[in-house]
Each structure stands twice: as structure tokens, then as C-alpha cells.
Amino acid sequence: MSSLEQMYQQVIMDHAREAHGRGLKDLDLIQVGESHQVNTTCGDEIRLRVGLDGDTVASVTWEGQGCSISQASVSVLHELVEGESLEESERTMEAFRDLMQAKGEGLDEDREDLLGDATAFVGVGKYPARIKCAMLGWAAFKDALIQARKDQ
Secondary structure (H helix, E strand, O other): OOHHHHHHHHHHHHHHHOOOOEOOOOOOOOEEEEEEEEOOOOOOEEEEEEEEEOOEEEEEEEEEEOOHHHHHHHHHHHHHHOOOEHHHHHHHHHHHHHHHHOOOOOOOHHHHHHHHHHHHHHHHHHOHHHHHHHHHHHHHHHHHHHHHHOOO
């Protein structure tokens, strides 16, 4: 295993152990959405709540169980999108989806900069069954955004 792969593996394990945003919180915001997603292949599950303040993702909290990839991925998602504009969050979601479809090849420098710690999941793209684990929290986030915005 290369030193880069070891570093990526360490980033994933750190986020799985010390998950950011874990713990669903009641949100005192007008626009709140929640989504519960389950990976039926392996049983991983995530319940994610998002709160919007205008065009800003004001809060992302979640609860879940599953493998280190699913738990670390939603932790990284929290770090990347909380406090960001909806437009930037959409760009980040798209870049992460592209990373998962890159089959371990990585992305251009701009999108990798946008993804920060999420680039650690580049190797997951080589394993289709694991892509579902990594995408679980992102699917919940996308659905929760739809829920939060539907009352606009």
C-alpha cells in the first residue's frame, strides 16, 4: 500500500471514529428537511436532517449505523456543506458523485480541492458495492434538501 493510500485510509478511519455532525438536533429554522436512507445490500442506514437559512445550508446533523465508509462519508459531507451556499453544496455533491464514478482515477485539481477530505474516498470507486456505502449520506442529504425546499 502506498503512503497516499495509507493517508486516505487514515482519513476515513478518523472520520468514522470521530464523526462530525453525528446526533440529530432539533433545528429552529423554517426550512428543515429530513431523510432516512438504507443500503439494502449491507444494512447501513443514515437519518439526516438539514436546515436552511435562505440559500445557506445552516445545519446538517445525522444519526446512523454501518461500515466505516458510510459513516466517514457522511461525516465528511457534514464538514464540506454545513455553512456553505446551496449552489456550492450542489457543486460539492456533483463532484463527489463524479469521484465515485471515476473508478479510482481521481478528478481534476479544482474538484479535488473542492472535495478536501472527501478525496480520500477515491479508491472506493474501484468497488461498486462500496460506492453505495459512500453515497448513502449524500443521497440522504440530497433528499433532505428537496424536503426542506418544497415549502418555499
